[in-house]
Amino acid sequence: MNISNTQYFVVHLPEPLAPSSEITLGISYTLLSSLIPRPATISQTDRQFLTYSFSAYAISAYPTVTQKTKVKFPGTNVPDYTTTSGIKSGSGSDPERQGATYTYGPYDTAKVAPGTTYPITVRYEFTKPVITAHLLERDLEVSHWGGNLATEERYWLRNNGSQLTNQFSRVEWTLTNFQGLPSSALRELKYPLKPGSVDPYFVDDIGNVSTSRFRPSTSPKRVASLELRPRFPVFGGWNYSFRIGWNNNLVSFLRQAAADSYVLKVPFIEGPKTAEGIQYEKVVVRVILPEGAKNVQFETVEESSSNGLPGSSQIQSQISSHKTYMDTIGRTALTLTVENLSDEARDSQLVITYNYSLLDALRKPFTITAGLLTAFAAIWAIGNIDVSIKKR
C-alpha cells in the first residue's frame, strides 16, 4: 500500500491541546465492500467463510508509540488467521485469543515509520447473507393539504456472499428450512416502521409480493414492523430488487417555525434492521416539498450513538421540480445523493426548512376550478356551432 492510496481526514479539536497534555480521541469509521467470501463458491448447505485483510500497523500520519488491534468476530469459528512473529513487543503468541476476540499487539511502533504495513488476513465463519444495496432510492413526499408524509423506497439488493457451486436445489432448501439450519441466503428482512405508519406495500417489478406481513404498532410508542420475504431465497451473487412504501401523519414530522416558514425533520435513511447489517453503495434521498415551497435549506443531525453518515461536504444536493397530481409549476424536490453508507446511519435525521405561503396552498383549488370552467365553456361553445350543410 502506498501513501497516495490513503485518504486523509482532518480532525479539528474544540480546544487547542496544550503542550505536554493528553487527550483521548475516539475515531470510528466503517469500511464497505471489504469482506471477501472464501471459498468463493460453496454448495447450498455449506457454511460460508469471509476473509478480511488489514495491516497490523494502523495507518497513521503521525509517529505512534504503541499500537494494538482487536478483531471481534461474530462467532468462535475462525479457521485461518495470520500469526505474526517478531514484531510483538511483549511475550506470548500474536494474536492473543479470547473467545471470539483476537488481539494483535501491542506493538512498539515508535521506530516504525508511519505508513508501514504488515498484512494480516483473517478468515471466519459467517453463514449469513452479506447484504449490499447497490442503490437505494428514497422518496419522501410532503403533502400539506392531506397532512401526509408518504415514503417510498426502492432497493436494488445483492447478496455478496459465496456463490453456489452447483445450481439451486429446492429439495435441499426445503430441508434446510425444515430443520432451521443457518444459511448464507437472505430469507427475510425485518423493517421497523415508525409508530403510526399505515398502508404499507411491498411490490416489485411484476406486482405485489404476497409473502410479506405487516404488524402494525399496538401502542403509539411501539414501532410497527414490516416483514419482507423476497420471492425466492437470495443466495450469494443473486439479486433482488423491490419497492416498499407507507404513509405517516405529517404532524409528527413538521413544525411551523414562523408564519410562512416550516421545519421538516425526517430520518435520513431507515432501512431494514438486520443483525448482519446492510451496506449501501449509493443512496438517493429525494424530499418532495409542496408546490411553491421556497428557500429550501437542509442539514443533517446525527444522534450521539449514530455514525456512518458522511459530512455535508460528501452529500450532493440538488433542487429540481417534480410535477404530479395536477401541478402547474411543479413541486420543489430536494435530492440528496450519498455514496457508501453503512447501516448505522439509520438514526441520523434530516432537517429541512422552507417557506410556504397561503397563496401557494390555494394555487391548486384555483387551477382545478379554472380548468373545469374552461372545459365547460369549451363544451358549450362547441355545442353551439352549427355544422349542418342544409340551407338556412
Added chain:
Amino acid sequence: MAESPFDALLKGESGRNTRGLLRIIILCTVAAAAVSSRLFSVIRFESIIHEFDPWFNFRATKYLVENGFHSFWDWFDDRTWHPLGRVTGGTLYPGLMVTSGVIYHVLRFLTIPVDIRNVCVLLAPAFSGLTSLAMYLLTSEMSTSPSAGLLAAAFMGIVPGYISRSVAGSYDNEAIAIFLLVFTFFLWIKAIKNGSIMWGALTALFYGYMVSAWGGYVFITNLIPLHVFVLLCMGRYSSRMYISYTTWYALGTLASMQIPFVGFLPIRNSDHMSALGVFGLVQLVAFADFVRGFLPGKQFQRLLTSMIIITFGVGLVGLIGLTVSGVIAPWSGRFYSLWDTGYAKVHIPIIASVSEHQPTAWPAFFFDLNFLIWLFPAGVYMCFTRLGDEHVFVVIYSVLASYFAGVMVRLMLTLTPIVCVAAALVLSYILETFLVISPQTFQAKSRDTSSESLRSARSPVVGISSYISKLIMTSSVVIYLLLFVAHCTWVTSNAYSSPSVVLASRLPDGSQYIIDDYREAYYWLRQNTPANAKIMSWWDYGYQIGGMADRPTLVDNNTWNNTHIATVGKAMSSREEVSYPILRQHDVDYVLVVFGGLLGYSGDDLNKFLWMVRISEGIWPDEVIERNFFTARGEYRVDDEATPTMRNSLMYKLSYYNYNTMFQTGQAIDRVRGSRLPVDGPQLSTLEEAFTSENWIIRLYKVKDLDNFGRDHNSAMAFDRGNKRKKATKKRGPRVLRIE
C-alpha cells in the same frame, strides 16, 4: 290518485326532462355496475394482468409508451421467436395498445401520476361501461319502448358471456372490440334507417377502429353485406341502403387497409369477398333501378335477366380464376374449422390444442347467458313480427352468431350482444303489458278509436285487466331478474375472476394462501440470469416469460410459425441425445417446464404433453410417434408402466427429476395424475436443475455447456458418479462363416 308534485314532474315538458334525467341516471348506474362487477380480482388479489395473451398486449403497450408510436409501428422484436424474431409492429392489431397509450398520455398531460399497468388493467371494465351505453343506443333503434334499451344495457353490463372476456386485468383485444362491435352496429342501423352519408361515414370510422383492434372484425365485414343482401332479396332496395352501404364499404375498406397486419387482405382474401361482391351487386341493382325508369317493362325484364346471368357468370369465373392463380387467398384454416369442427384436430393441431377453440357444451349457454337464452328465441320471433330493416339485421345476426357460438367456445362473445338485444325486446314488451296498473287507459283508448272509425273495423280491445295475473307475471319476471343478477355475480366471482398467474387456496384455518410460483420463478429469471438468456418453454408461457421475466423466448402464444413450435415439441418429446443438439442449435440457456404434481395443479405441461407430441409429429412423422407414448392398452401413464419413449422423453425427465427425493423411497406420488412414480427417478445428463419454485409448479433447467474434455455428457456424468467406464467390447471383425 298520484300526488300532485309527482304529476308536475311526470307530465308535459318537465315530465320529459325528468324522464331524460332518470334515463341518464339509470344508464350511469348501469355503467357503474358493469365496471364494479368486474373488479373482483383487483380487490381479491391485486391490480395484475391476467392469463397469457394480455401479457403480450401489456408488454407491447409498455413498448409503445416508452418508445413512441413510430417505433411501435416499425417494431421488430428480437426477443421472441429466437432466432427468427417477429415483425411485431406489422403482425398485431394495434387498436388496444394505442387506446391505452392515448389514455395514458392524456392522464399524464393532466399530470395525474398513473401507472401504465393500471391503465391496462382497468381498460376492460371501463370499456364495458361504454358497451352498455352503446347497447342502449342499439336496442333503442329496435324498439319504440324506452325500457328495452335500458334493459339491454343492464343485461349487457353484467352478462357473464361478456364478463368472461372483460374482467379487470383481462387486457385483451376483446376488451375494447365488443364495444366497437356494438357501436358500429348501432351506427350501421342508424345509417340504413336515415340513408345519411354522415352515419355511413361514422360506421366506417368505427369499423376502421374495430379492424385495428380485433381480428373478429371479419364478422362485421360479412354481416353488413349479408344484411344488405338479404334486404335486396326481400326486394327492399332503396337509395338509403345504397348511400349507407357504398359509403361504409368505400371508406371502411380504405380505413381497414391502413392497418399493416390487414393491409391488402380486404381485396385479396376470400373472407372479405362477400363485402366486395355485395358492393358490386348494389351498383348493379342501382343501375337497374335507374334504367327501369326509362324502359318499358318487357324490355327491362329481358335486360335484367341477361345482365344477371352475365354478371354472375363473369363474377364466378373471375373469382375462381383469381383464387386458382393465387391473387385471392383461399379460405384460411381457422375459417374451415368454423364449418367442420373436426377439421382443426386433423389438419391444424395447434388450433385444436387451445381449449377456447373447442365446440361449446350445451350447459355453457345457460352458464354464460342464464335466462336470456330462453328469452332469445322469443325476441327473434318478435323481430320477425315487426320486420323493419333493423329487425332483419337482428334476425341475421342471431342466426349467424348462434351457429358460431355453437362451434367455438370463444365465439360466445359475439352471440352475447344480440342475445341481450333480443331478450330486452321481449322483456320490455312483457313488462309494458303487465306493469300498467290502471285499466282505464284501455277504455279511454277504445273510446277514442270508436268515434273515428266504424265499429266493425275497430280492433278488439286486447289487454290484461286482472290484477292477479299482472301480479303473478310481474313478480315472476322480477324473480327471474333477481336470479339473473345472483347468477351473474356468482359466475363472475367464481369462474371468471382468477388471474391464473396467481393461484389462491385456503389454509385449514380458512385464511387465504396465495400460490405465487409463476412470479417467483419469472422474477428469479429476471433478476439472476443474463438479460439475453434464451428460455425454451411450451408456447403457452411465451408471453408471460416475455412480460414478467423479460427474457427472450423461442416460441410464444402468437403461434405464427408452426414448424418452430413443432421443433420445441420435438425437443420436449425426444430423448436427451436428440434434444440436446436441438437446444444447442437454438442457443437455449434455460428450459422451463410447468409441473403440478406436488400441488395437484392440473394445467401443467405433462397434461399438455400429447399436444406437443401431436404437433411435432405433424412435421416429423418418422421421429415422433404419438402411439409410442401410450401403453399397449392405450393408456397415458407416467408410473412404472409408462412406455420407454415416455420415460425417456425430455418432458418426463424434466418434470420428475429429483421429485422422488421429496418423498420416502417408493412413496413419490403425482397428485395430478394420481399415480405412484417409479422408485428410481429419471437421470439427466445434458441439463441441470437451476431453480424450482416453492410448490414445484415451475421448474427451470440450465442447458449444460459442452464438456471440457470433449466427452459426451452421459459418460461425463458417469465419470463424476464414479462409475467404472464400461470396457469397450473388443472390436471383432464381422462374423465369418468358417469354411474349413
